[in-house]
Amino acid sequence: MESQIHKIHQQLMKKEISCTNLVQERLDLLKLNTHNTVNSLLDNLALDLAAKVDVKIANGEEIGLLEGIPFGIKDVYMVQGTLTTASSDLLRKYKSPYTATAIQKLLDAGAIPLVKENCDSFGHGSSSENTIFGAVKNAINTDLVSGGSSGGSAVNVAKDYTVFSIGGDTGGSVRQPAGYNKIYGLKPTYGRISRFGLMAYASSTDCVGPIAKSIEDIRIVLNVMSGKDVKDQTTYQSEAISEETILNADEIKTVGYFKNFIETDAIDAKVKADFLASIEKIKAKGIEVKELDFFESDTLVSTYYTLAMAETASNLSRLDGTNYGNRIEGANLKDTYSITRSENFSEETKRRIIGGNQVLSQGFSDEIYLKGLNLRDQISENFEKDFKEVDVILSPVTPNSPPKIGDSLKDPLAMYLSDAYTVGFSLGQLPTLTVPQGTETGLQITAAKNNDELVLKFANFLKDTI
Amino acid sequence: MSKIMTVDILSSIKGAKESEAVGKLFETIKNANTSNNNAINANHNNAVSLDELREDIVIDSPQAEKEIIIENFPKEKNGFLVVAKVIEE
Numbered sequence: 001m002e003s004q005i006h007k008i009h010q011q012l013m014k015k016e017i018s019c020t021n022l023v024q025e026r027l028d029l030l031k032l033n034t035h036n037t038v039n040s041l042l043d044n045l046a047l048d049l050a051a052k053v054d055v056k057i058a059n060g061e062e063i064g065l066l067e068g069i070p071f072g073i074k075d076v077y078m079v080q081g082t083l084t085t086a087s088s089d090l091l092r093k094y095k096s097p098y099t100a101t102a103i104q105k106l107l108d109a110g111a112i113p114l115v116k117e118n119c120d121s122f123g124h125g126s127s128s129e130n131t132i133f134g135a136v137k138n139a140i141n142t143d144l145v146s147g148g149s150s151g152g153s154a155v156n157v158a159k160d161y162t163v164f165s166i167g168g169d170t171g172g173s174v175r176q177p178a179g180y181n182k183i184y185g186l187k188p189t190y191g192r193i194s195r196f197g198l199m200a201y202a203s204s205t206d207c208v209g210p211i212a213k214s215i216e217d218i219r220i221v222l223n224v225m226s227g228k229d230v231k232d233q234t235t236y237q238s239e240a241i242s243e244e245t246i247l248n249a250d251e252i253k254t255v256g257y258f259k260n261f262i263e264t265d266a267i268d269a270k271v272k273a274d275f276l277a278s279i280e281k282i283k284a285k286g287i288e289v290k291e292l293d294f295f296e297s298d299t300l301v302s303t304y305y306t307l308a309m310a311e312t313a314s315n316l317s318r319l320d321g322t323n324y325g326n327r328i329e330g331a332n333l334k335d336t337y338s339i340t341r342s343e344n345f346s347e348e349t350k351r352r353i354i355g356g357n358q359v360l361s362q363g364f365s366d367e368i369y370l371k372g373l374n375l376r377d378q379i380s381e382n383f384e385k386d387f388k389e390v391d392v393i394l395s396p397v398t399p400n401s402p403p404k405i406g407d408s409l410k411d412p413l414a415m416y417l418s419d420a421y422t423v424g425f426s427l428g429q430l431p432t433l434t435v436p437q438g439t440e441t442g443l444q445i446t447a448a449k450n451n452d453e454l455v456l457k458f459a460n461f462l463k464d465t466i
Numbered sequence: 467m468s469k470i471m472t473v474d475i476l477s478s479i480k481g482a483k484e485s486e487a488v489g490k491l492f493e494t495i496k497n498a499n500t501s502n503n504n505a506i507n508a509n510h511n512n513a514v515s516l517d518e519l520r521e522d523i524v525i526d527s528p529q530a531e532k533e534i535i536i537e538n539f540p541k542e543k544n545g546f547l548v549v550a551k552v553i554e555e
Contacts, residue, residue, distance in 0.1 A: 080530065080531070080534070081530075081534065094538055095534050095537060095538055096534070097527075097530075097531040097532075097534035097535050097538070098527075098531050230520055233514040233518070233519075233520065234514075298494050299494060299495075299498050301491065301494075302491040302492070302494035302495050302498070303495065303498075305488070305491050306491060306492065306495055309488070313477065317478075320478065321540055321550065322540075322549065322550060323535075323538070323539060323540075324535075324538035324539065324540065325540065326540070327540035327541065327550060329550060329551075330550075330551075332551050333550055333551040333552070334478070336550040336551055337478040337550075338474070338478045338479060338480045339480065341477070341478050341479050342479050342480040342481065342482075345479070350477075350479055350482065351485045351487070351488060352488075353477050353479065354473050354477050354479065354482045354483070354484065354485065354488075355484075355485060355488035355491075355492075357473055357476040357477045358473055358476075358484060358488075358492075359492065361471070361473075361476060364492075367496055368492050368495050368496060371495050371496070371498065371500050372495055374500040374501065375495070375498055375500060377501075378500070378501055411487075412485070412487040412488075413487035413490055413491075416487065416491065
């Protein structure tokens with residue numbers, strides 16, 4: 001699909017549409033939608049900003065490319081003065097005191113925020129069913145889950161309720177819902193975009209990620225949000241990616257894929273056949289394809305979840321109702337903490353906090369947590385070795401098609417295992433993009449660290465190849 | 467500290483119990499082969515260099531931020547913010 005941002009920009013400049021009408025139309029769609037994508041609408045703010053854009057255009061002033069473009073925000077980002085619930089009871093009435101750096105950059109560029117979007121509570125889930133606002137329904141088939149945790153964001157983009165949305169990806173939470181709803185979703189290299197103002201789930205893999213309908217829109221939004229931020233000291237300075245450079249993929253000579261992802265009983269037969277057919281089409285273009293060895297899926301999933309649970313147990317320990325959140329008073333202070341947390345966290349969030357505290361406690365940490373860290377190092381080393389052999393790695397996004405609503409909550413282990421193809425790249429902190437092609441739930445393109453540009457180049461190549 | 471702390475106390479969650487699904491993940495880790503090198507974090511070195519450390523200064527929050535922080539406080543009485551309970555032990 002062509003760039004929606006460029007198209008709307010032209011329409012605004014030529015006065016074919018007014019920004020106010022555009023924003024009102026999208027707000028109406030969001031309000032009436034039955035996919036449960038909305039936690040709160042930012043209608044007053046959005047309409048005020050839209051009116052200002054219209055005044056500028058009426059006065060014949062130039063507007064920036066993102067000026068007046070309506071977008072959505074996963075409800076785990078701080079936007080000053082707006083409710084930021086993380087889809088949880090604990091923060092149901094919590095108001096952001098400040099704005100996340102990534103979102104502030106979009107606001108500074110003139111983009112218009114419409115909605116705080118439904119998601120799994122604190123990012124804990126792969127289906128967007130772990131939420132107090134009702135399970136998010138898939139954009140294509142409403143009996144199925146939207147994927148998660150950025151499910152509301154993916155569905156809003158897929159249904160054209162927002163032009164783009166900002167999700168968060170810790171273990172696949174942008175890439176998997178993008179795949180389930182047949183759109184693009186990028187997890188950039190860890191540190192490319194500031195995490196300041198994104199509620200922390202697992203800090204060592206949390207990434208801000210754009211979701212959109214075209215590669216060009218992903219590129220535009222990525223460029224605006226990227227850069228070093230003194231408020232997140234893991235960020236680094238990156239070069240802007242130009243539109244022209246990503247149109248030519250001639251430098252990509254070798255593509256790899258993980259043999260064990262494909263040669264397993266866990267993958268759906270059609271996903272496997274479609275993936276291998278895509279590989280054949282790539283070969284037919286004269287690109288060399290190499291089979292690569294990788295860790296077993298259950299090792300990847302276990303390593304990721306062990307570390308993510310440890311980090312989330314630590315990050316969420318601050319949520320005790322003392323300074324904010326839905327405090328429930330008990331007999332004494334400790335009782336107040338534990339009642340507040342027991343009553344306000346979902347079952348899945350509690351499961352992860354408990355698991356995290358387990359692995360961090362004496363007697364477990366050596367055997368599980370430190371071993372998990374060691375495995376993570378091995379996974380990273382493996383990637384470094386691979387990227388000496390190949391330019392990009394291609395993989396399916398998920399082993400299976402989206403489950404029905406209700407099924408994932410019954411079987412948490414099955415839900416964890418459905419993340420088998422996404423979590424490894426999170427542990428490696430690598431740039432990975434979901435493209436809506438190749439298999440029913442799309443394909444993932446991964447490149448070496450800081451090489452987000454190459455991922456976008458290959459996406460453009462695939463668009464014309466398969 | 468010799469006192470054994472159970473997961474419900476560690477997590478401040480009443481009735482917290484270890485989960486079977488999570489236990490299976492931990493078993494996989496226990497049984498995985500790990501390398502002998504002890505270079506923990508060798509490949510994901512995100513630490514900031516000493517030269518780039520943020521200045522150690524207190525930055526005053528804008529008034530709007532302060533007002534929302536107060537608004538978020540769970541309880542207020544006669545203009546005072548009320549904490550849950552005092553630590554008694």
